[in-house]
Amino acid sequence: MVSFPILSSIIITPLIGAIIALFVKGEEKAISKNLRELALWTSLVELVLVIILIIQFDYNNSAFQFIEKKGILNKFSISYHLGVDAISLIFILLTTFLFPFCFFYTKLSIKFRTREFVIAMLFLEALTIGVFCSLDIVLFYIFFESLLIPMFLIIGIWGGKNRIFSSFKFFLYTLAGSVFFLISIIFMAYTSNTTSIVELDNYYFDVYIQKWLWFGMFLSFAIKVPMWPFHTWLPDAHVEAPTIGSMILAGILLKVGGFAFLRISLPILPEASSYFSTFVVFLSAIAVVYTSLVAFAQTDIKKLIAYSSVAHMGYVTAGIFSLTEIGIQGSLFQMISHGIVSAGLFLSIGILYERTGSRILKDYNLLIKSMPIFSVLFIILVLSSVGLPGTSGFIGELLVVLGIFKNFLIFGIFVSTGIILGAIYMMSLVRKIIFTIDKDIIETALIDLKGLEISLMLCLVAFTLLLGLYPNIILGFTEISTINLLTNFK
Amino acid sequence: MENFFNPELYLPEITIFFGSLLCIVIGAFSKNKKYSKVYILSLFTLLISGCFILFSDISFEGSSNIFVNTIFTNIVKLFVISISIGILYVSHGYIKNNKLNLFEYPILLLFAILGMLFMVSANDLLLLYVSIELQSLSLYVLVALNRDSLKSSEAALKYFILGSIASAIILYGISMTYSITGSTNYEVISSFIFDKSNFLLSSFGLILILSGLAFKLSAAPFHMWTPDVYEGAPSSVTTILITLPKIVVLVALIKLLNKPFFFFESLWQQIIITITVLSMAVGSIAALRQENIKRLFAYGTIANIGYVLVGIISNSALGLSSAILYLVIYTLASLGVFSFIMMLRKENTQILKLQALAGFSQSNSLAAVCMIILLLSMAGIPPFAGFFAKFYIFVSAVESNFLFLAIIGVIFSVISAFYYLKIIKIMYMDNQDDSSSFELDNRMFLFLIVVSIAMLIFIFFANDLISFINSLNIRNK
Numbered sequence: 001m002v003s004f005p006i007l008s009s010i011i012i013t014p015l016i017g018a019i020i021a022l023f024v025k026g027e028e029k030a031i032s033k034n035l036r037e038l039a040l041w042t043s044l045v046e047l048v049l050v051i052i053l054i055i056q057f058d059y060n061n062s063a064f065q066f067i068e069k070k071g072i073l074n075k076f077s078i079s080y081h082l083g084v085d086a087i088s089l090i091f092i093l094l095t096t097f098l099f100p101f102c103f104f105y106t107k108l109s110i111k112f113r114t115r116e117f118v119i120a121m122l123f124l125e126a127l128t129i130g131v132f133c134s135l136d137i138v139l140f141y142i143f144f145e146s147l148l149i150p151m152f153l154i155i156g157i158w159g160g161k162n163r164i165f166s167s168f169k170f171f172l173y174t175l176a177g178s179v180f181f182l183i184s185i186i187f188m189a190y191t192s193n194t195t196s197i198v199e200l201d202n203y204y205f206d207v208y209i210q211k212w213l214w215f216g217m218f219l220s221f222a223i224k225v226p227m228w229p230f231h232t233w234l235p236d237a238h239v240e241a242p243t244i245g246s247m248i249l250a251g252i253l254l255k256v257g258g259f260a261f262l263r264i265s266l267p268i269l270p271e272a273s274s275y276f277s278t279f280v281v282f283l284s285a286i287a288v289v290y291t292s293l294v295a296f297a298q299t300d301i302k303k304l305i306a307y308s309s310v311a312h313m314g315y316v317t318a319g320i321f322s323l324t325e326i327g328i329q330g331s332l333f334q335m336i337s338h339g340i341v342s343a344g345l346f347l348s349i350g351i352l353y354e355r356t357g358s359r360i361l362k363d364y365n366l367l368i369k370s371m372p373i374f375s376v377l378f379i380i381l382v383l384s385s386v387g388l389p390g391t392s393g394f395i396g397e398l399l400v401v402l403g404i405f406k407n408f409l410i411f412g413i414f415v416s417t418g419i420i421l422g423a424i425y426m427m428s429l430v431r432k433i434i435f436t437i438d439k440d441i442i443e444t445a446l447i448d449l450k451g452l453e454i455s456l457m458l459c460l461v462a463f464t465l466l467l468g469l470y471p472n473i474i475l476g477f478t479e480i481s482t483i484n485l486l487t488n489f490k
Numbered sequence: 491m492e493n494f495f496n497p498e499l500y501l502p503e504i505t506i507f508f509g510s511l512l513c514i515v516i517g518a519f520s521k522n523k524k525y526s527k528v529y530i531l532s533l534f535t536l537l538i539s540g541c542f543i544l545f546s547d548i549s550f551e552g553s554s555n556i557f558v559n560t561i562f563t564n565i566v567k568l569f570v571i572s573i574s575i576g577i578l579y580v581s582h583g584y585i586k587n588n589k590l591n592l593f594e595y596p597i598l599l600l601f602a603i604l605g606m607l608f609m610v611s612a613n614d615l616l617l618l619y620v621s622i623e624l625q626s627l628s629l630y631v632l633v634a635l636n637r638d639s640l641k642s643s644e645a646a647l648k649y650f651i652l653g654s655i656a657s658a659i660i661l662y663g664i665s666m667t668y669s670i671t672g673s674t675n676y677e678v679i680s681s682f683i684f685d686k687s688n689f690l691l692s693s694f695g696l697i698l699i700l701s702g703l704a705f706k707l708s709a710a711p712f713h714m715w716t717p718d719v720y721e722g723a724p725s726s727v728t729t730i731l732i733t734l735p736k737i738v739v740l741v742a743l744i745k746l747l748n749k750p751f752f753f754f755e756s757l758w759q760q761i762i763i764t765i766t767v768l769s770m771a772v773g774s775i776a777a778l779r780q781e782n783i784k785r786l787f788a789y790g791t792i793a794n795i796g797y798v799l800v801g802i803i804s805n806s807a808l809g810l811s812s813a814i815l816y817l818v819i820y821t822l823a824s825l826g827v828f829s830f831i832m833m834l835r836k837e838n839t840q841i842l843k844l845q846a847l848a849g850f851s852q853s854n855s856l857a858a859v860c861m862i863i864l865l866l867s868m869a870g871i872p873p874f875a876g877f878f879a880k881f882y883i884f885v886s887a888v889e890s891n892f893l894f895l896a897i898i899g900v901i902f903s904v905i906s907a908f909y910y911l912k913i914i915k916i917m918y919m920d921n922q923d924d925s926s927s928f929e930l931d932n933r934m935f936l937f938l939i940v941v942s943i944a945m946l947i948f949i950f951f952a953n954d955l956i957s958f959i960n961s962l963n964i965r966n967k
Contacts, residue, residue: 073878073953075885116855138881142872149866152911156919164919168911175871175907179900186881186888186896 005068006056007082007133010049010092011126017042018122021115032114039118040103043096043125050096059086059477062484064135064198072139076189081136081196086481087332088132090474091259094339095132098251099125101456102244105347108354108452109243110158117158120150124248131256135197137185137264144224144256145178151245151253159240166233166240173233174223181220184213188268201267201488207275214272217265218280224257227280227317228287231310238306239359243350246302250309250342255335258316262328262485266320270488273321280321281404285411287314288418296425301352302359304429305345308385311418312338318415319400323489327403328482333474334396337384337467341393344381344460348374351453355446364433371448375434377457382430384464386423392467395475499559501546502539502567503607509535510600517593525591532596533578536603540571555675556614562962563610566741569818570610573733574603576825576937581726583931584832588840590635590724599730602628606738615664615674615699615750618742622660622706625735626653632730633723645722652715656705663698666691667750679750696751700761703746706739708788709795710768717780720788725840728784729828732791733821740817744802744810748965755805762803767898769796774906782842783831786909787824790868793906794820800883800899804890811959812882818955819867819879819948826864826941830857833934836926844913849922857935858917860942867945869910870903875948882956 017038024034057065064083071079084092102121110117127150130143148171156167189195192203205213223230234254238246266273288311295307312334319331351374353359368375384391387398397419405412449457467473497504513528513535520527543564578596585591605624612618630653634646668674670692671682684692705712720728747758773793780786798820801813834841841847851858867874880903884896948955 071953072949074957075882113852116851142877145872149862149871153918156915164915167919168908168915171911172904172908176901176904179904180897182881183884183888183893183896183900186885187893190885190888 006049006053007066007068007084010046010053010096011082011130011133013046013049014042014122014126014129018119018126021118021122024115035114035118036103036106039106039122040100042122043099043103046125047096047100050092053084054089054093057084057086057089060480062480067135076138076193076195078138078189078195079136080139082133083135083198084133085484086478087262087485088259090332090336090478091132091255092129094255094336095125095128095252098247098339098343101343101347101460102247104452104456105244105247105350109350113157117154120153121244121248124150124154128252128256132259137188137195137197137200140197140260140264141178141182141185144181144260145175147253147256148174148178151249154245154248155237155241158242158245160242161240162236163240166236169233170237173230177220177223177230179220180216184216187216188213197263197268203268205269207271210269210272211275214265214269214276217260217269218276221257221260221265222283222317224260225254225313225317226257226310227283228290228310228314229283231287231291234310235303235306238309238346239300239302243346243353246346246350247343250306250346251339254309254313255339258313258320258331258335261317261320262332266323266485267488274323274489277321277323278408281318281408281411284314284318284321285414285418287311288318288415289421292418292421292425296421296428299361300359301361301364301429301433302346302349304361304425305342305349308422308426309338309342311422312342312385314418315397315400315415318411319396319403322400322403322407323486324403324406325479325482325486326399326406328485329475329478330396330399330401330403332478332482333392333467333471334400336474337392337396337464340460340463340467341381341384344457344464345378345385347457347460348378348381351449351457352446361429361432365436367434367446370446373454374449374457377449377454377461379430379434380461381457381464382426384468386426387419390465390468392464392471394468395471496554498546499554499557501542502571503604505539505542506535506600506604506607509539510597510604513593513597513600517597524593525585525595528593528596529578529582532600533575535600536571536575536578540568540575543568543571555677556617557608557611558613559611560963562964563741565962566610566737567607570603570606570734570737573737573821573825574599574730577726577729577733580825580829580934580937581729581832583933584724584726587835587838587931588636588724590726592635595632595635595726598628598632602632602730602734606734609738609742612742612745613676613749615667615676615679618746619657619661619664622739622742623657625738626657626706629727629731629735632727633719635727636724639722641722642724643722645719648715648722649719652705656702656712659698659705660702663695663700663702666695666698670695676745676749680752684753693754693757696754696758697761699746700743700758703739703743704765706735707743707795708736708792709765709799710772710792711765713769713772713792716792717776717785717788720791721782721784721842725784725828725832729825729832732787732824732828736791736795737817737821740798740802740813744813744964747802747805759803759805762799763892763895766796766799766803766895769793769799770899770902771796774902777906777909780909781844783834783844783847783913784842786844786913787827787831790906790909791824793902794868796902797880797883797899800887800892800895803895804886804892806886806890807960807965808882809886809890810964811956811962812879812886814959814962814964815956816879816883818959819875819945822941822944823864823868823876826860826938826945827868829934829937829941830861830864833857833928833931833938835929835931841928844916845920845923847913847916848920850917850928852922853927854930857930857938860938861917862914863942863945864938865910865913869907871907873949875945875952878948878952 067083291310298304316331319327387393608621636642708716777789867876870880887896
């Protein structure tokens with residue numbers, strides 16, 4: 001079992017599914033049904049594989065496990081080098097956990113060109129897992145950047161009215177950041193003559209060089225996260241993306257940036273990371289406060305959630321660069337929690353949009369009357385998003401704020417105001433669409449959730465509550481890897 | 491000197507020469523099916539000539555004073571011949587469809603290839619000049635192949651006039667170098683001792699030769715003719731223009747810079763840096779608003795030549811092999827793209843407007859997927875071949891302390907990603923305007939698929955190809 005290339009098979013499984021999807025034939029209706037089933041089963045098999053992986057994983061060991069290595073290029077001995085630690089493992093789990101939801105929901109959301117959609121999604125899954133597994137920095141870059149292609153197509157083909165602008169903005173914005181990452185990689189490889197992340201962790205770069213390298217990478221990761229002021233592509237992308245695209249984007253792709261900070265910036269460039277930590281926490285504090293205010297002013301529900309994503313990712317970056325164990329644990333938890341909660345929120349918006357074709361706040365009122373089940377589940381997700389104790393959002397935000405207070409008192413105050421601001425705009429969203437009775441407008445009479453929708457949302461809500469009540473599922477799992485991450489800083 | 495009449499040295503060239511003479515005779519005297527006969531004969535000529543390189547000792551190194559064969563030149567010649575066979579094979583349908591099946595087409599191509607093969611081996615400025623002229627004159631006529639078309643004739647005239655000026659400039663530069671060194675031979679010039687008294691004049695000679703070659707490469711600021719000529723020429727000729735001359739002129743440039751003008755390294759580095767940056771800028775920015783597919787790729791070529799030249803500037807072993815790698819991948823991708831362009835026909839007319847591709851993916855999903863791969867590869871997005879080409883170019887720039895070139899390069903590659911994405915957008919995201927469907931030619935389609943698979947799986951063979959290119963010992967010092 002040790003020599004079985006389980007990581008490779010996890011990466012390859014969706015690709016096999018995608019290839020099979022090419023050859024599905026039959027009548028039009030049957031095709032799309034079969035394709036959906038195929039994708040769903042592929043992603044479930046994937047989930048099972050990852051669960052096997054987690055069972056086999058030894059979380060008392062901080063080193064990378066399930067390592068696979070095979071040379072690709074002689075230059076810098078670039079290789080196909082995979083391995084996971086607890087941090088990457090929880091992201092892999094999050095990815096494989098969210099994809100089946102998306103495929104369940106495909107039936108309601110994707111009305112045309114199912115084949116292409118399924119293939120793009122399966123590729124996306126494989127590439128995302130590739131990012132989380134790779135231990136070679138060039139391989140990491142290859143996965144990191146090729147993620148753009150399926151996402152570009154998903155937004156551009158199945159998106160809303162202004163989809164082309166958004167998909168271009170998404171692609172070019174992210175690409176512009178990534179190329180500086182590429183330059184940093186080349187320079188790093190040139191100086192140290194290796195591209196293995198494990199070896200680079202132990203290589204000491206001159207502090208001056210570190211700062212430049214760090215900055216080149218920062219541009220790329222900050223755009224991916226996205227951090228203020230590089231966040232402007234996100235609202236556009238979210239508004240135009242199909243519901244499933246938004247779920248994946250908020251749920252998983254944003255985490256790639258945070259993960260990259262943890263996997264590359266912190267361990268390889270520790271001096272530069274601590275040098276720039278104030279700067280990053282400063283930007284994150286602005287992000288939390290500023291985007292919360294912006295979110296408050298939105299009239300488009302999807303945009304509002306998108307801005308709240310930026311604010312929540314602000315906690316993540318602030319937590320990472322607090323450079324304390326508790327802060328990093330908090331941001332890991334926050335990323336997982338946000339992955340589930342934001343996917344749930346975008347799913348809810350998608351469900352509303354299916355019914356009315358509108359995302360404007362004013363078009364909805366008194367949903368509690370017509371859609372009671374939806375309203376309850378939505379409110380729980382919102383409460384989790386604002387960090388109510390008992391939900392997953394609370395743990396993440398609390399730990400992050402504690403971490404920041406340890407090192408940056410003033411920014412800590414700012415970031416904690418963000419929690420209140422978050423509550424203000426999310427609660428006013430709930431008040432406006434669920435509880436308000438507007439006499440001028442006829443109340444929107446909508447059909448409540450149906451079987452599939454209930455089970456999807458219920459499942460997400462259940463996980464939010466589970467994580468909120470037993471945070472140690474994640475925190476205990478990642479503790480040793482986090483401590484290991486910080487050894488370079490002492 | 492005793493080697494001068496050694497026929498073994500010129501075997502491939504001699505084959506092509508006599509083959510093309512035979513083609514002329516057949517073309518002139520046969521009564522019917524002139525084109526088909528000449529076409530088949532020229533394919534055979536190329537095949538035989540390629541076999542001579544392949545099956546005679548490929549590492550055969552021989553030289554006369556003015557003509558040098560090394561492994562590197564042999565491989566380049568083989569590559570040129572196989573690419574031209576590919577072009578002849580692929581463009582067959584296009585030529586037939588557009589009634590360009592004149593027997594002159596293969597013959598002129600043979601003459602151009604003859605010039606190219608000589609250029610690759612040239613070890614003398616005069617031979618270089620003559621071979622450039624042989625190649626260019628044949629190409630001028632080829633551009634005018636569609637003589638009833640106003641655009642084609644205009645393009646040919648433009649190409650001819652500007653090209654002749656460029657050739658004249660090269661000749662002028664050669665004469666200046668000759669006036670200082672008293673020779674046109676590479677070896678003699680490279681052993682000549684330049685000093686302060688003759689530095690200015692000889693560097694003028696170098697600059698003039700460089701400008702002329704930059705014209706042939708269509709590198710900015712000598713690129714003005716490129717879009718017009720590429721647009722006006724028949725697509726099969728554009729395919730030739732976009733690939734073959736670029737390869738051979740670049741190889742000639744590498745030899746020129748490393749042998750006779752090695753002394754001026756710091757000078758020509760400065761010049762080529764300017765050319766590179768301008769090419770990348772002009773190519774990337776001007777292509778953004780093109781509506782015609784061929785014009786768009788003409789500007790794309792200019793940008794790509796800019797990237798290749800980055801590898802030449804660093805002038806290390808790594809730099810040169812990455813330039814060659816880039817050139818190989820670029821050539822293959824361009825062949826794929828142009829077989830796609832030649833393939834696009836609706837209601838018996840060639841499609842050249844980008845917007846006419848709207849909704850292409852719905853009717854022809856396989857071709858559209860192939861194009862996605864090719865275009866993203868050209869844009870340098872991993873995991874396709876183009877990414878590795880750019881990666882090596884940037885690595886060579888960083889290793890030779892030209893970090894700023896790598897940074898400029900990546901910025902322009904983001905800009906150029908826009909227009910490649912634009913084509914994908916039109917194919918995938920726009921809705922078809924009319925209901926007429928594309929008539930796809932099988933040969934070109936097959937070629938498109940093969941090339942895009944090559945771009946896709948390049949990652950598995952990258953290492954072997956790169957070690958192979960490294961083993962060619964390009965600088966040959």
